Structure formats: structure tokens, C-alpha cells
Amino acid sequence: MKLDGSISAVVTGGASGLGEATARALAAQGVKVAVFDLNETVGTAVARELGGVFCKVDVSSDESVDHGFEKARAVNGQERILVNCAGIAIGQKTVGRDKADPSVIKAHDMAAFERVLQINLIGSFRCLSRAAAGMLTLDPMDDGERGLIVNTASVAAQDGQIGQAAYSASKGGVYAMTLPVARDLMNEGVRVNTILPGIMMTPMMAGMPQNVQDALAASIPFPKRLGRPDEYASLVLEMVRNVYLNGECVRLDGAIRMAPR
Numbered sequence: 705m706k707l708d709g710s711i712s713a714v715v716t717g718g719a720s721g722l723g724e725a726t727a728r729a730l731a732a733q734g735v736k737v738a739v740f741d742l743n744e745t746v747g748t749a750v751a752r753e754l755g756g757v758f759c760k761v762d763v764s765s766d767e768s769v770d771h772g773f774e775k776a777r778a779v780n781g782q783e784r785i786l787v788n789c790a791g792i793a794i795g796q797k798t799v800g801r802d803k804a805d806p807s808v809i810k811a812h813d814m815a816a817f818e819r820v821l822q823i824n825l826i827g828s829f830r831c832l833s834r835a836a837a838g839m840l841t842l843d844p845m846d847d848g849e850r851g852l853i854v855n856t857a858s859v860a861a862q863d864g865q866i867g868q869a870a871y872s873a874s875k876g877g878v879y880a881m882t883l884p885v886a887r888d889l890m891n892e893g894v895r896v897n898t899i900l901p902g903i904m905m906t907p908m909m910a911g912m913p914q915n916v917q918d919a920l921a922a923s924i925p926f927p928k929r930l931g932r933p934d935e936y937a938s939l940v941l942e943m944v945r946n947v948y949l950n951g952e953c954v955r956l957d958g959a960i961r962m963a964p965r
Contacts, residue, residue: 705784705849705944707733713785714776716740716763716831719747721906722856723789725933726940727754730785733941738776738783740790740831756780763790763827764819773834782842784851786835787940788828791856791874793908794820795867817870824874828855829881832896839894847947850893854940855882857900859955863962875900879953886951895950897943902957904931925959 705711713730717723718739727750731737737756741747744760751758757779761772776783794816802808832853839851861879864872879898886896903909903920909930921929939956943949 705845705852705947707735707941707944709734709736711785712736712738712776712780712783713787714738714740714773714783714831714835715787715789716761716827717788717790719743719750719758721789721908722901722904722933722936723787724750725937726787726789727751727756729934729937729941730787731756735785736780738772738780740772740776761790763831764822766830769827769830769834773838777838782838783835784839784842785854785944786832786851787854787856788831788878789856790827790831791824792820793868793871796870797867798869812869817873820870821874821877824871825877828878829885832885836889836892836894840892844893848893849895849947851895852944853885853894853896854943855896855898857898857953859900859902859957859960859962861900862955865962866965882953883951890950895943895947897949897951898953899936899939899943900953900955900957901936902931902955902960904933904936906933923960923963924957927958929958931956931958 713735715723715727718727719741727737731754739747739751739758740761748758759772759775762768798812800810842850844850855878857878858875860868860872861875882898
């Protein structure tokens, strides 16, 4: 797909981190960008800077997602690119002992588990299914292509750590649905790929103590540093441009394989 002003894109979680870097990279190529995010203040500022449109969207809500796509399309037209970056993470063991009284055993908070799946997995599918439905209304371009969907999983989908049952399950679901969704859309000219980021320098990571960041960086085989959001965005651009890349899940992790903790 050639990137220029004739193309529009939607980036969920586009107000910060990987999503913001992707929105900026696409806009730098002339693409019309819609930023989906819950952070209205930051999201509006990012979209304004990029000459795009901000849509306050909760990806766990059908109504909110539908309204977001309606608003984005009214301004930019039907998107040919969707990048799903919206997501949350929690750390909680399957069962845990109370710190004050180790004899008290607590099961995982199911509301928290369900919330992670609702946003990371179901939210990604909610957005991609609506984007795909819209893409099918477009005329095909070169190679019969109508659009591209890029999802964000995590290396935790393959080697999740202690306390990551909910997060790994949600990202594992994103990983697992990549190929069947690509097959569902194969006769419609819509491609589907997924990126599995490793330890990236996101706003959440930036808030951690420097010694923690340094220890994490030292655990990465090469290069021995945290991944940059612009490196994620660069891979998104390659997935856009390379039409033969479809149904693929790509780790972006400096060759790290996560230890149990």
C-alpha cells in the first residue's frame, strides 16, 4: 500500500506510547490519521498537531467504538489502515497469600481478569471487525488490496511471566486470532498482521526507577536497551508497504525470551 494523502488510518491508544509513535509515523507520510483514546486532553493535542481527528473511544464499548468510527470517517473518509494499540496490563498471580496472614489464600480477582480481556482481546477484535467491514466497501487497489489491520500482542503471549496470567491470556488471544482473521478476509483484500513487542520504553516504563530500567535493558540480548516506540512504528510502516506480509506475527524484542520473573 502506498502511503499518501489518499489513505486514512485509525490508531487506537494513539495518544501515547506505541500508538502515538505510529500515528506520528503515518501522518509524516501524509496519511490522514484518527486517534482513538480515552485521554481526551492529550489525544486532542496529538491529533491537532498531526492535522488529524481525535475520537474519545472506550474499546470495551460497542457504542463508543461505533461512534468513534463514525466521527473519524466523517472527517477523514473510510480508513484503509487500522492499528490496534489500546491495552492495559495488571500483575496478579492465579492465587496469592495474604502478606499479613499467609494462611489466607486469595483467588485471582475475576473482575480484573475480565477487564484485561475486554480491552486487550475483545476490544481489539471489536475495532478490527468494524474496520474490516468498512474496508470492504472500498475499491481495491494494487494486488486487489483494500486495507490492512495491525494488532498489538506482546512477547507475553508466548513467554508470560509470573503474575501475567490475565495479560498473557489476552495477548495470546490476539496472537492466536491473527491467522484465522486473515483467512476470513483473504478473499476481500484485507490483510491482518500482529506485532509482539518486547520491553519497550513506553510512558509506563519511563515512570519506573532508573535502576529497574537499566536491569531490564541489560537482560536484552541485543541491542542492550529498551525498545523505542518509533521502532514499533517503523515495523507498522513496513507491514503497510509490503503487501505480501499477511497473517504474520512478528516479535520485536531484541531476541529476549522472558524468564519466569
